[in-house]
Amino acid sequence: MFNLKKTLLAAAVALTANTAMAATELTVYTALEADQLKSYAKAFESANPDIKIRWVRDSTGIITARLLAEKENPQADAILGVAATSLLVLKGQDMLQPYKPTGVEKLSTQFVDKDETPSWVGMDAWVASICYNRIEAEKHELPMPTSWKDLTKPVYQGHLVMPNPNSSGTGFLDVSSWLQTFGEAEGWQFMDNLHQNIDRYTHSGSKPCKMAAAGETPIGISFAYRAAKLINKGAPIDLAFPSEGLGWDMEAAAIVKGTNKAEAAQKLMDWAVTRDANSLYNENFAVVAMPGVAKPVKNYPVDIAERMIDNDFEWAAENRERILKEWQQRYDGKSEPKN
Known part of the structure; x- marks a missing residue:
């Protein structure tokens, strides 16, 4: 046996x-x-x-x-x-x-x-948004931005962090959506002005919001759901949704x-x-992707779909290499070192 x-x-x-x-x-x-x-x-x-x-x-x-x-x-x-x-x-x-x-x-x-x-x-x-740290913003007397163009005002100089589009999908949806929303000439001019206020470009789409949540920057350009999760964990941040519309991918x-x-x-x-x-x-x-599955998320707007731009994915894909090359030539000097 x-x-x-x-x-x-x-x-x-x-x-x-x-x-x-x-x-x-x-x-x-x-x-x-x-x-x-x-x-x-x-x-x-x-x-x-x-x-x-x-x-x-x-x-x-x-x-x-x-x-x-x-x-x-x-x-x-x-x-x-x-x-x-x-x-x-x-x-x-x-x-x-x-x-x-x-x-x-x-x-x-x-x-x-x-x-x-x-x-x-x-x-x-995932949808673009601005993560605004109330405590840090008050220290620097920074008003809550209500539009993308607000971020080009001198008051925000050195207080903004956003993702690098060459490494971050969130960064690319930001850049491609600005070019679609404002038009190419005005879009690049907007980014020229924005660049003057940028402290650094990160290689992660969620990092700017995490930095804002931790008080490492007053304002991070990131995506909305990450911000909502951080708010739900007690982070002292608010979500700002610029009036011109939100890029998404x-x-x-x-x-x-x-x-x-x-x-x-x-x-x-x-x-x-x-x-x-x-x-x-x-x-x-x-x-x-599947209708009827998504449940409401605390601190996430129920009308988010109405704020999303009519994104031309084919245009973004066809012009991706050109856009990234131009962006790198103009702005890469403020990018964080890659790990």
Whole structure:
């Protein structure tokens, strides 16, 4: 009997080991915040125990540049949580494998690539905002800004922090939306004036708001949901929504063309459009791809959709390289060193 138990135990151990060895490792490039990845991987791997995700994470601009550099020798199998404007650039380079996920018809149409077989699907949207630290602003006698152009006033000189668009998706949505809202000539003039008041450009979209929450800067240009979460934790900041309108982008998912793990990547795409996945997105973003899923967020405006500009994602993607090059030539001198 004892030998039989030992034999059965050994067989069970061997079976477990073989199952673990058989699990497909899916390399997924992402710009999601580090605190989001654990819950997303846990949910997906629970539904797909035969697949293990290996995350490669960095800011949007860096991940996009890495994917473009690897075009002839792709290292990623899939992309999850990278700006749709970046995925449109990759699509234009024929780097994405079209796939229609099961259940994609349940998503809002604005969150799905318009081709009959989509090359990407959206997950959630994040929206620009200004994080205003009441305590620090009072010390420096800084009024609450009500418009983007308010930020060019001399009173704000040295008191503003915003993301670098070459490394941050939030920074790029800011710049591309200003160019769309004001027009190219006026948009660049606005940024010239804004630059005079900038203390530094960060390589993270959430960092300016975190800095404002910590009292490291009076005002950070960031995105609204991060600010709402910080307010809910007791940070002494208010959200300001400029009257000209708010830039926005959506996080999206896609399969990298050339992967030899297409079946596993398709399962990730199938999961990405599920109600369960959208519920997880709602823990980090107030606007998600599937209608009826998002729950109201404390300290987040219910009319946020009405404040969002009519964003031309195709224009932003087509002009991305030109815009980033111009921005870098003009303003990169105030960027933080890259880690």
